[in-house]
Structure formats: C-alpha cells, structure tokens
Amino acid sequence: MEQEVRSRKALEWDLGESPVRELNNYLHHGLAEDGVEEVRVLKPDGAHHIAVGLDAPVKVEVMGNAGYYVGGMNKRAEITVHGSAGWSVAENIMSGVVRIEGYVSECAGASGHGGLVVIEKDASSRCGISMKGNDIVVGGDVGHFSAFMAQKGHLVVCGDAGDGLGDSLYEAVIYVRGRIKSLGADAQEEPMTEEDHATLADLLGRAGFDHDPGEFKRVASARKLYHWNSEHDQEY
Amino acid sequence: MTDKANGEVTQGETRGETRDLTHALPENDAVTHGGQESHLYNRDVQAWVRKAANRGIYDIRGMGAKRKVPHFDDLVFLTASASRYPLEGYRERCDTRTVLGARNAKRPLELDTPITIAGMSFGSLSANVKEALGRGASAVGTSTTTGDGGMTDEERRSSKMLVYQCLPSRYGFNPDDLRRADAVEVVIGQGAKPGGGGMLLGQKISERVASMRTLPAGIDQRSASRHPDWTGPDDLTIKIEELREITDWEIPVYVKIGATRVENDVKLAVKAGADVVVVDGMQGGTAATQDVYIEHAGIPTLAAVVQANAALEELDVKGEVQLVVSGGIRTGADVAKAIALGADAVSIGQAVLLALGCNDHVWYKDGKTPVSAVKDYEELGTKPGMCHHMQTGRCPVGITTQDPELEKRVDPEWGAKRVRNYLQVLNMEVATLARACGKSDVHHLEREDLVALTIESAAMAKVPLAGTDWIPGVTGF
Structure with missing residues (x-):
C-alpha cells in the first residue's frame, strides 16, 4: 500500500491561486497527459463546483469545506472532502465515490445513477431525492423529504430520519437505524430480508461504519401510486 | 341524440x-x-x-390550450409603400441567420433560420419521429431539442445541433450526453402546464423508455415539478455555473419558463446567467397533462413575448441574451410577428407534429401509400382533426406512440422531408414579410411594423389598433 502511494503522481492545487474553473478544466483534460492520479485541493474556502464532471480514476482530496455541487456528475473519481459541504453534493453521480467527512446541506446525492456517496455526519433535507441507482450512506441524521421520488439505489441512515421519508418512492430502498419522524405517501416499513442484511452490511462496510445491520428498519414503496388511476381501468 | x-x-x-x-x-x-x-x-x-x-x-390529454385567446392572427404588418420601400420579393438578400447563446458560451448555436424544434421527449414520441425531426431540422440548418426522457443515439446522430434538456425529473440525464450536446436547456416550466410536472402514462412506458428513465415498465410515470438539486433563483445561478463547469463553458445554457409572471421570471433567468431565455405561452403543447392546467394556467404567447422583451430591454441585455418564443407558432407570419415583438427565434412543437401527419385522416405506408386511420381515431373516441389523445400511446398515425407496429406508420425519411419542407416554407414566409417591410434581415422586423385588429391584442402587443394611434394602456385610455 505504501509503495502504491509513493508511486502515485500527486499534485497540490491551491484554489487561492488558481480558481475552480482552472481546476475543473485540468481535472477534465490535464490529468492523463501529466499522469496525475491524486490531487489535493488546498484552500477550498466553501467554493462551489469543486471537482464536477470528472471522468477519470483520480483521487481528489479537498482540504477544507466545499460549497454547492462538490463532486457533481462524478464518474469513476474518488473525492473526499475533509470538511463539510453545501447543497447537492455529488448530484447526478454516475460512479465512483464522494465522501464528506463533515455535514452537508440539502439534496445530497440527488438524482444519482450510480456510485457511492458517504456523509459521515448529518445531511439536511431531501437527501437522496430522485436517486436513480446510486447508494448513499449517512452517518448521522437526514432531514425531511429525504429520498423523495427515489427510483433506484439505497439510502442508509445511521441516525434519525425527518418528516415525509420516502414520499412517492419508486424502487429505491431506505434503511434507517434510528427513529423515523414520519413516512411520506406510499412509503412503508417492511421486514428486513437476508438480502437486505447482505446489501446493508456491504454498504456500511464500504462507507466505514460498523453498525449491526440488524439494528436497521427497511422502508420501501407500497407501490400504490404506480398506477395513477388504478380504480378506473386506465380511463383517463 | x-x-x-x-x-x-x-x-x-x-x-x-x-x-x-x-x-x-x-x-x-x-x-x-x-x-x-x-x-x-x-x-x-x-x-x-x-x-x-x-x-x-380529472381529464388527462395532450396538445395545448384550445380555447380562443388573442394571438398573432390578431396583428397585421404595415408593409412598405411610399413612406418606405420594400426589398425585391424574391431576389434581394434577406438574412435569416440566427445566433443563440453567445453571451457566455465558447460555441454558440449558429442557425440558418430563426425557427427551431421544441423539446419533445422520446417516450412521448417514437424513435422514428425523433429521427425525422432531427434530420428535417438539420436539413434546414436548425436545432432540435431532447425532452423528458433523455437523449437517444438516434436523435443525436440525426441532429446537427441538439439542445439537451435538464428537467426536474432528470430522467436519463448524464454527463456523457451533456458533453455531446450543443446546448443545455434548464426547464423550469412549460406553457401547457406551468408549475406542473410531466406525465407519461403506463401504456407508453415500453422496456426501452423504462430503462432510460430507470423505472419499472408499464407504470404511470409522474415527473417532478421542481428540480431536485436547486430551488430558488439564487440557487439557479449556481446550478447554471455547475453545468458550465462540467461542459468547460463551451455550450450555451438556455432557461425555459412557462409564461405566467413573465417579466419577473425572465429577469431572474437573465440574472441567473442564462444565455438564452425560452418563453412558452399557454398555447404550448404537451403529450399529457391535466386538461384543467392546459386551459386555465399561463398567459397567451402574444402577451408573453411582449413582457419578455420588456424585461430584456429593462435589463439592457437585448442582443446579449436571446429570446426564444414558443406556444402556438404555426406559420411564417407567426414567426415574423414574434420576431417583430422582440423574439430572436421561435420554437415549434405541435405544428411539426402536424407536418408529420398528426390529426391527418391517413398515414403513409413506407412513406408513399396513404392508408386510412379513421377507424383508429374512432377507437380512441375521436376523429381526425380533433384528436388530443397523445397520452394513450395509441396514436392513429404513429407519432405519439411506443407501440412497435404503430410507430412504423412514420417512415423517418418521409418524415424528415415533411419537416424540412414545412420549416422551409416558414422560413420563406418570414423572409417574404421582412422584405415587404423593407428589411434585409428578418431580425430587423420591429414592433413599429405591426398594428392590431382587436383592442385586446393591441393592449397585449402594445401596438396601435389598426387605423388609430391608440395603444390601450399606453396612449390615451
């Protein structure tokens, strides 16, 4: 492991000297030419759009707090924020990992198609809204309306969940360890299956939490909203 | 009876x-x-x-508002005579070239015409129709637009210039398609249902559509009415920046709004950084939404274009931010009047579907032999010329369907030619009217070239009632 780290070509990028636009441009076009595999972003100071639109197996370490959209639309990259972040962390993530060591604001992991988002502390409201296949693991609590209209993937909440959890859920599955203030329309608690235990154990392990999957509840769609006019034989 | x-x-x-x-x-x-x-x-x-x-x-249906509202028909041009001279109708140059999105983008769209194709989803339309639209539009040098279902390879291949919509649902939205788009359009609302989300009923959710939208096949799909990762205009500013960062500031960012509080919304879109603002009036179409929305929400396109133009003038960004207007644009005259009232371009949805045979009593087998579709209309409880049953997926002429048999009723090559012909006619009509007004560029058409035939349209368009100098609400009372 140490050998690997020593051989990896690393780069330090000071946002105080070269702004986000130049950083992103480099992350999009400059990595391959330079053979850089790891970028440490210094002095982020809450800047928006850090490391968005990446499509490379690069490791990005953000050494402080990030603003909106950090890791947005990520593909393949492994991005870690050593601090907290604003709205819409890793929105529309496709693959790779985006990890926030602190807290995040609204809409974390919104509409992602794949990959893993880890929030080590709390996430605000609408975490995992409209998710389409990504996995999100939150070490603390999530705010209201989390996983609203979530289509596919998993939201793991190691703390408590706010009002309206899983409102209008499609096929995404939510696991909650703590209290659920209220469930949203068409969301229901269901028994945990062996498959759930295995899925959850894997997600917790990848996220770096050692909770017992047996402590979690499963929330999924009751599928009563799937047919908008089910009582009327599709007569719209 | x-x-x-x-x-x-x-x-x-x-x-x-x-x-x-x-x-x-x-x-x-x-x-x-x-x-x-x-x-x-x-x-x-x-x-x-x-x-x-x-x-x-409640009722769900397609198309736009059917009620009679003030429209471009209520305006006429004061073409040239003794006080100003016209350009020779067929020979003198009259430029229709239109550039959209030069405000911030490195690669603005350079169109040969001010007429574009509006966003319509694969899902609501068949793949054949999307291909026909792309090929037809490309043949006249204009752009097409994706819809609430992502980008298909067919439409990317067939469209020389393709605008990629970023909608609240984000169905199929991904960075690869974003980077291969020629522009991105953040859709806040649409004229048929401002404030509402989309809808695609189960009968149109084929395996392919379901897979593109990450949904189970056959379920009724409701699209969100609000974006998942931003809410107010300040957040929109940051969202637009994110899209620019992901695309390296290469492509233009449009913002589309349904016409309600147009002046405020256009100003906010401009402030948020839009290169192009698209304003869709209440006559704008949809594949499916509640009838009550279609007929009772939003303002007419005629009023919307004037308010949008006023907002751009007040912000002093005319020429910097382009205005695209849609909702009931049918003819070259509509296009010319929209431009005279301040639009830089128009966008057309329903009328290009009509060009492809929507509501016709026949469809053309292999693009040649007419086959009656009347019985199929009857099965939907309607008849040619009155159909608005896009939501059923049982389109008698094979346009708004995912049924493998029905979609064969539009031959892409035949369809592409129809779309090309139709857009070509509109472009020629615009140029004809512009020349008659003495303009060597269609974008030189101006409000002063117009008068109104009704008091309502005079008030909305802020042009004089024909034969008077009276503009209700502006001059006199």
Whole structure:
C-alpha cells in the first residue's frame, strides 16, 4: 500500500491561486497527459463546483469545506472532502465515490445513477431525492423529504430520519437505524430480508461504519401510486 | 341524440371525445317545451360535470390550450409603400441567420433560420419521429431539442445541433450526453402546464423508455415539478455555473419558463446567467397533462413575448441574451410577428407534429401509400382533426406512440422531408414579410411594423389598433 502511494503522481492545487474553473478544466483534460492520479485541493474556502464532471480514476482530496455541487456528475473519481459541504453534493453521480467527512446541506446525492456517496455526519433535507441507482450512506441524521421520488439505489441512515421519508418512492430502498419522524405517501416499513442484511452490511462496510445491520428498519414503496388511476381501468 | 323511434339514447361527440348525453335535452325540445339552454351551464358543461361525477378523476390529454385567446392572427404588418420601400420579393438578400447563446458560451448555436424544434421527449414520441425531426431540422440548418426522457443515439446522430434538456425529473440525464450536446436547456416550466410536472402514462412506458428513465415498465410515470438539486433563483445561478463547469463553458445554457409572471421570471433567468431565455405561452403543447392546467394556467404567447422583451430591454441585455418564443407558432407570419415583438427565434412543437401527419385522416405506408386511420381515431373516441389523445400511446398515425407496429406508420425519411419542407416554407414566409417591410434581415422586423385588429391584442402587443394611434394602456385610455 505504501509503495502504491509513493508511486502515485500527486499534485497540490491551491484554489487561492488558481480558481475552480482552472481546476475543473485540468481535472477534465490535464490529468492523463501529466499522469496525475491524486490531487489535493488546498484552500477550498466553501467554493462551489469543486471537482464536477470528472471522468477519470483520480483521487481528489479537498482540504477544507466545499460549497454547492462538490463532486457533481462524478464518474469513476474518488473525492473526499475533509470538511463539510453545501447543497447537492455529488448530484447526478454516475460512479465512483464522494465522501464528506463533515455535514452537508440539502439534496445530497440527488438524482444519482450510480456510485457511492458517504456523509459521515448529518445531511439536511431531501437527501437522496430522485436517486436513480446510486447508494448513499449517512452517518448521522437526514432531514425531511429525504429520498423523495427515489427510483433506484439505497439510502442508509445511521441516525434519525425527518418528516415525509420516502414520499412517492419508486424502487429505491431506505434503511434507517434510528427513529423515523414520519413516512411520506406510499412509503412503508417492511421486514428486513437476508438480502437486505447482505446489501446493508456491504454498504456500511464500504462507507466505514460498523453498525449491526440488524439494528436497521427497511422502508420501501407500497407501490400504490404506480398506477395513477388504478380504480378506473386506465380511463383517463 | 334521441332515437325518436324507440326513445333510446345514443352517444354523441364533442371536442373529439365521446360524451355521455344520456340526460341531455333532445334537439328542439328546448323550444318545444319552453326551456332555454343556459350559457353558463350549457350542454358541454353539463356533460363535463356528469363525466366528473361518473369517473371521480380529472381529464388527462395532450396538445395545448384550445380555447380562443388573442394571438398573432390578431396583428397585421404595415408593409412598405411610399413612406418606405420594400426589398425585391424574391431576389434581394434577406438574412435569416440566427445566433443563440453567445453571451457566455465558447460555441454558440449558429442557425440558418430563426425557427427551431421544441423539446419533445422520446417516450412521448417514437424513435422514428425523433429521427425525422432531427434530420428535417438539420436539413434546414436548425436545432432540435431532447425532452423528458433523455437523449437517444438516434436523435443525436440525426441532429446537427441538439439542445439537451435538464428537467426536474432528470430522467436519463448524464454527463456523457451533456458533453455531446450543443446546448443545455434548464426547464423550469412549460406553457401547457406551468408549475406542473410531466406525465407519461403506463401504456407508453415500453422496456426501452423504462430503462432510460430507470423505472419499472408499464407504470404511470409522474415527473417532478421542481428540480431536485436547486430551488430558488439564487440557487439557479449556481446550478447554471455547475453545468458550465462540467461542459468547460463551451455550450450555451438556455432557461425555459412557462409564461405566467413573465417579466419577473425572465429577469431572474437573465440574472441567473442564462444565455438564452425560452418563453412558452399557454398555447404550448404537451403529450399529457391535466386538461384543467392546459386551459386555465399561463398567459397567451402574444402577451408573453411582449413582457419578455420588456424585461430584456429593462435589463439592457437585448442582443446579449436571446429570446426564444414558443406556444402556438404555426406559420411564417407567426414567426415574423414574434420576431417583430422582440423574439430572436421561435420554437415549434405541435405544428411539426402536424407536418408529420398528426390529426391527418391517413398515414403513409413506407412513406408513399396513404392508408386510412379513421377507424383508429374512432377507437380512441375521436376523429381526425380533433384528436388530443397523445397520452394513450395509441396514436392513429404513429407519432405519439411506443407501440412497435404503430410507430412504423412514420417512415423517418418521409418524415424528415415533411419537416424540412414545412420549416422551409416558414422560413420563406418570414423572409417574404421582412422584405415587404423593407428589411434585409428578418431580425430587423420591429414592433413599429405591426398594428392590431382587436383592442385586446393591441393592449397585449402594445401596438396601435389598426387605423388609430391608440395603444390601450399606453396612449390615451
């Protein structure tokens, strides 16, 4: 492991000297030419759009707090924020990992198609809204309306969940360890299956939490909203 | 109607739908029996109330507002005569070139015409139709737009210039398609249903559509009305920046709004950084939404273009931010009038579908042999010319469908030629009117070239009532 780290070509990028636009441009076009595999972003100071639109197996370490959209639309990259972040962390993530060591604001992991988002502390409201296949693991609590209209993937909440959890859920599955203030329309608690235990154990392990999957509840769609006019034989 | 012989009541038809007339008064009975039909509760209204009571659910349909509202038809051009001279109608150059999105993007769209194709989803439309639109538009040098279902390879391949919509649902939205788009359009709302989300009923969710939208096949899909990762205008500013960062500031960012509080919304879109603002009036179409939305929300396109233009003028960004107007644009005259009132370009949805045979009584086998579709319209409870049943997926002419057999009714090559012809006619009409007004560029058309035929349209368009110098609300009272 140490050998690997020593051989990896690393780069330090000071946002105080070269702004986000130049950083992103480099992350999009400059990595391959330079053979850089790891970028440490210094002095982020809450800047928006850090490391968005990446499509490379690069490791990005953000050494402080990030603003909106950090890791947005990520593909393949492994991005870690050593601090907290604003709205819409890793929105529309496709693959790779985006990890926030602190807290995040609204809409974390919104509409992602794949990959893993880890929030080590709390996430605000609408975490995992409209998710389409990504996995999100939150070490603390999530705010209201989390996983609203979530289509596919998993939201793991190691703390408590706010009002309206899983409102209008499609096929995404939510696991909650703590209290659920209220469930949203068409969301229901269901028994945990062996498959759930295995899925959850894997997600917790990848996220770096050692909770017992047996402590979690499963929330999924009751599928009563799937047919908008089910009582009327599709007569719209 | 009552069958006089046996007193049985049969079904009647109104507005293309089967209507229950079980309890309606037979014709002439009103006079015979001394009654009088109410204007407020006429037989249409009565039938609607009974249908609501019977079904317990509201109507879903396609197309746009069908009610009569002030429109471009209510304006006419004051073409040249002695006070100004026209350009020679066929020979003198009249430029239709249109550039969209030069405000911030490195690669603005350079179109040969001010007429573009509006966003319509794969899902609501078949793959053949999307291909025909792309090829037809490309043939006249203009752009097409994706819709609420992502980008298909067919439409990317067939479209020289393709605008990629970023919608609240984000179905199929991904960075690869974003980077291969020529522009991105953040859709806040649409004219047919401002404030509402999209809808695609189960019968149109084929395996391919379901897979693109990450949904189970066959379910009724409701699209969100609000974006998942931003809410207010300040957040929109940051969202637009994110899209620019992901695309390295290469492509233009459009913002599309449904026409309601147009002046405020256009100003906010400009402030948020839009290169192009698209304003869709209440006549704008949809594949499926609640009828009550279509007819009772939003303002007419005529009023919307004027308010949008006023907002751009107030912000002093005319020429910097382009205005695209849609919602009921049908003819070259509509295009010319929209431009004269301040639009830089227009966007067309329903009319290009009509060009492909929507509501026609026939479809063309292999693009050649006409085949009657009347029976298929009857099965939908409607008839050619009155159909708005896009939501069913049973389009009699194979346009708004995912049915493998029905979609064969549009041959892409035939369709591409129809779209090209139609757009070409519109472009020629715009240039003809512009030349007649003495303009060497269609974008030189101006409000001063127009007068109104009705007081309402004069007030909305802020042009004089024909034969007077009266602009209601502006001059006199």
